Amino acid sequence: MSSARLHLALVHYPVLDKNGDTIAAAVTNLDLHDIARAARTYGVRGYHIVTPVTDQHEPVYSLLAHWVDGHGARYNPNRRQALELVELHADLADTVAKVEAAEGVRPRVVVTSARFTDSSVGFDALRDQLHQGSVILLVLGTGWGLAPECVALADDRLAPIEGPTDYNHLSVRSAAAIMLDRLLAPAG
């Protein structure tokens, strides 16, 4: 198990749509499964699903009941180990409070975007903070990204992932996987 104290939050509200309007995005099974599996692989302490839409909490709890305690857990124990990391919260402030309660210290909140031109921390520096024992809550947005009020809450803005092209439209699932690998992969 990794000793890094990293938590990951996937925010569904408030996020932006294609036109820059604030919306509540739907929680999808695939974001739960794919990101939970990556989080488990890299030793993330908790995978926090953030949405105030309580209508969406029930299907998530049903999915978790199936895979963590039900038939799914027996059919595929690996999936259970991943989905055990999932917690549901109504908003980002509540998520920060829950991480603080679990870790005994308030996490540094680090938000992410493909579009930051004013990032305040890079991958190497954040990796160093984790290796030095800092508790970090890494925050990703669904839809077209975190709304400004989420970004305003943060302690740091992580540098965007950049490939060798000017195209930067990774899915949030791909972005999460790449971020975890950059921050937590064993030194090669």
Add this chain to the structure above:
Amino acid sequence: MSSARLHLALVHYPVLDKNGDTIAAAVTNLDLHDIARAARTYGVRGYHIVTPVTDQHEPVYSLLAHWVDGHGARYNPNRRQALELVELHADLADTVAKVEAAEGVRPRVVVTSARFTDSSVGFDALRDQLHQGSVILLVLGTGWGLAPECVALADDRLAPIEGPTDYNHLSVRSAAAIMLDRLLAPAG
């Protein structure tokens, strides 16, 4: 645009199921979208979907027609740029032939698995080969991974992605994103 000459193949047959039997996995929209977006971000030359099940070719062509030439292309031009990379092939040998025709040289075929204990090339070495101009076809399997006859066709077996835990059950979408980042991200 990257100058690396990397192609990516996602094999749907022959792959293994949970019990180690050889199956043909279904082509999913999500594997098409997520991996095409990652491929486009990292300057991959072609994203090759491999399945001999021609019943599955038609829905893929319909999806591509929507996003590359149809309403989807106007609604979301970014998605068009990603899905333009997709090609369909019946088997891996045909994929190799098509890459050879496009690049003017036979690609080195590099297969991937979370379970290789006898890998023949690491990420740093493969990254160096790409930077030196080698044409590489990186092959990922759906289901529970590539069947032995695919592995036997390869020139090299890439080292598994390893996190800081002993859990290694990434989705193929997450694995593809991490591999492309390791092989093609600009040097930090």
